[in-house]
Amino acid sequence: xxxxxxASLALGAVLVISSLVDxxxxxxxxxxxxxAPDFALKSMDGTNLRLSExxxxxxxxxxxxxxxxDSRQEMPALDRINTTYSRAGLxxxxxxxxxxxxxxxxxxDAMKVSYPILLDTGSDIGRDYMLQKMPMTILxxxxxVVRYSKYGFKRxxxxxxxxxxxxxxxx
Amino acid sequence: xxxxxxxxxxxxxxxxxxxWAAGATGVAAATGAATTTAKTAAPTVTPSGAPTxxxxxxxxxxxxxxxxxxxxxxxxxxxDQEVQGLKKDVIDLNKDLFVLEEELLFxxxxxxxxxxxxxxxxxxxxxSVTVKxxxxxxxxxxxxxxxxxxLLKGGVQQIYxxxxxxxxHEMVAFFTGKGPHTRDYKxxxxxxxxxxxxxxxxxxxxxxxVPKHQPEFSIKDWD
Numbered sequence: 001x002x003x004x005x006x007a008s009l010a011l012g013a014v015l016v017i018s019s020l021v022d023x024x025x026x027x028x029x030x031x032x033x034x035x036a037p038d039f040a041l042k043s044m045d046g047t048n049l050r051l052s053e054x055x056x057x058x059x060x061x062x063x064x065x066x067x068x069x070d071s072r073q074e075m076p077a078l079d080r081i082n083t084t085y086s087r088a089g090l091x092x093x094x095x096x097x098x099x100x101x102x103x104x105x106x107x108x109d110a111m112k113v114s115y116p117i118l119l120d121t122g123s124d125i126g127r128d129y130m131l132q133k134m135p136m137t138i139l140x141x142x143x144x145v146v147r148y149s150k151y152g153f154k155r156x157x158x159x160x161x162x163x164x165x166x167x168x169x170x171x
Numbered sequence: 172x173x174x175x176x177x178x179x180x181x182x183x184x185x186x187x188x189x190x191w192a193a194g195a196t197g198v199a200a201a202t203g204a205a206t207t208t209a210k211t212a213a214p215t216v217t218p219s220g221a222p223t224x225x226x227x228x229x230x231x232x233x234x235x236x237x238x239x240x241x242x243x244x245x246x247x248x249x250x251d252q253e254v255q256g257l258k259k260d261v262i263d264l265n266k267d268l269f270v271l272e273e274e275l276l277f278x279x280x281x282x283x284x285x286x287x288x289x290x291x292x293x294x295x296x297x298x299s300v301t302v303k304x305x306x307x308x309x310x311x312x313x314x315x316x317x318x319x320x321x322l323l324k325g326g327v328q329q330i331y332x333x334x335x336x337x338x339x340h341e342m343v344a345f346f347t348g349k350g351p352h353t354r355d356y357k358x359x360x361x362x363x364x365x366x367x368x369x370x371x372x373x374x375x376x377x378x379x380x381v382p383k384h385q386p387e388f389s390i391k392d393w394d
Contacts, residue, residue, distance in 0.1 A: 050313075053315060
């Protein structure tokens with residue numbers, strides 16, 4: 001009886017600790033509710049794109065890196081979202097933070113995504129957007145305010161993106 | 172260690188952790204529910220220390236105090252006017268703050284402002300401008316197609332606003348883009364200037380040199 005009690009208490013303690021870890025993750029600083037910091041970057045096709053020029057449209061910005069394993073899963077999912085919702089007013093931008101531009105281009109080419117890939121080699125954008133883990137995806141509403149932010153990607157997360165996107169497109 | 176004491180310690184630790192988790196996150200469902208129930212069940216205590224019954228008197232008094240519709244609409248109007256007045260005050264305050272900030276950050280005596288203009292642009296498609304003052308990069312600006320078009324249509328852009336000490340300074344501007352025959356093109360322009368007391372205005376000008384079929388880059392000092 002005593003062993004059972006001890007085991008159940010230990011399990012309870014483990015659950016409490018894991019919930020605390022989760023809550024500390026959720027409390028990581030994000031830009032949600034704040035104006036999206038503006039940036040201008042060169043895209044892979046040579047044109048320069050500025051975030052503020054998409055004001056009036058819903059923008060999904062995906063910060064990715066070649067070395068972040070989740071990016072390989074996330075980019076095709078974002079490409080499908082872009083294909084479906086671009087006509088409804090959604091803009092998808094991929095921002096590579098890889099310092100090695102040649103390898104970043106190779107990776108993006110291999111992913112064969114239809115949305116623009118922007119190349120960033122500086123540190124300003126990473127600091128402005130508080131990049132802590134890669135990949136990171138944010139959603140910016142028509143008024144330029146960050147409404148959703150998420151680190152990492154696992155299968156099924158695109159449903160959460162879609163829910164948010166539909167809601168923002170309806171506004 | 173005594174098993175009873177060990178169990179008591181673990182239970183004590185778990186309870187403390189649960190309470191802390193409920194306080195920190197507010198989402199620990201089971202623990203939270205238990206705590207809430209305990210809290211709601213507790214009687215309220217007045218400052219004098221005497222417990223009181225739940226407040227039922229406020230609900231009973233409410234119907235007799237219901238205002239007439241006219242009075243309500245008048246109140247709403249007054250409230251609306253107050254809100255509008257407050258909004259105006261906020262806008263005025265914001266304007267004053269902006270002016271104060273400009274004056275504090277860029278005092279007129281040390282201010283240096285840099286502008287970019289583009290004329291015709293047949294031989295040059297602007298991509299970016301990098302500005303160095305006294306060999307220190309102060310601005311690197313990437314132009315989108317829209318921004319370059321705006322410059323071609325006569326727009327003038329304030330690319331930099333900063334402070335400089337009185338004395339001699341050197342400014343170098345690098346222009347990158349596509350030159351004649353859409354070749355990659357990078358040119359620089361330099362100016363040495365004397366910063367006196369008072370604001371300094373400089374203009375980076377991109378013009379077409381038609382006889383040579385080349386773009387021309389110059390810096391104008393607006394004294």
